[in-house]
Amino acid sequence: MVREGLRDLLRGEADMAVVGEAADGCRAVRMAEELAPDLVLMDIAMPEVNGIEATRRIKQARPETAVLVLTAYDNTEFISAVLEAGAAGYLLKNVHGSELLRSIRAVHGGDAVLDPAVARIVLERLRTAAPRGVGSRSLSVREVEVVRLGAEGLVNKEIADRLALSDRTIQTHWRNIFVKMGVGSRVEAIMRAVKNGWIDVGIDAEGEE
Numbered sequence: 001m002v003r004e005g006l007r008d009l010l011r012g013e014a015d016m017a018v019v020g021e022a023a024d025g026c027r028a029v030r031m032a033e034e035l036a037p038d039l040v041l042m043d044i045a046m047p048e049v050n051g052i053e054a055t056r057r058i059k060q061a062r063p064e065t066a067v068l069v070l071t072a073y074d075n076t077e078f079i080s081a082v083l084e085a086g087a088a089g090y091l092l093k094n095v096h097g098s099e100l101l102r103s104i105r106a107v108h109g110g111d112a113v114l115d116p117a118v119a120r121i122v123l124e125r126l127r128t129a130a131p132r133g134v135g136s137r138s139l140s141v142r143e144v145e146v147v148r149l150g151a152e153g154l155v156n157k158e159i160a161d162r163l164a165l166s167d168r169t170i171q172t173h174w175r176n177i178f179v180k181m182g183v184g185s186r187v188e189a190i191m192r193a194v195k196n197g198w199i200d201v202g203i204d205a206e207g208e209e
Helices: 002-011 025-035 051-061 076-084 097-108 116-129 141-151 156-163 167-181 186-195
Strands: 039-042 066-071 089-092
Touching: 002 097, 025 039, 025 051, 039 051, 039 097, 051 066, 051 076, 066 097, 076 089, 076 186, 089 097, 089 116, 141 156, 141 167, 141 186, 156 167, 167 186
Parallel strands: 039 066, 066 089
Antiparallel strands: none
């Protein structure tokens, strides 16, 4: 029933096409390899292979395929694990249909998407655990700035405006960051940067930056 509802929602959009559906993690991986979709909408609770492992396998086989997680689970361990596996975004199932559509387009365009409640959980955990005084290794000063602004939730256009650069230049910076950091998504790059202490994300007691 959930898949039927999602399919009907997506098929109503002129710029989207549903190329396949999978009822378990193994089939999701196989279909991603066979159909080469731009984006996979993934759940965590999947038979045979869970969504975390399925995401990892998809990103290993097809780094260019974005994975957007849509799940009922806001467990910190699940969130961290699936983002580290390469997911480009994480939404909870109470999201409105219009917001889901916006998030799909954002992820397809190269932006990161995190449910606000999920973002607070992840960033607070990473901020608390992050070691200090660790250098940014091979990242340039500009690349570190791009990652920092990405961690603040800015999309490419907003980062470009903030730094007085073009959207294309910001996209190039992200590609270089991915290569240097050995990651496959913006969320993964931000998580690793925060965890390694390369950038700092301050969050107060209410979870506001």
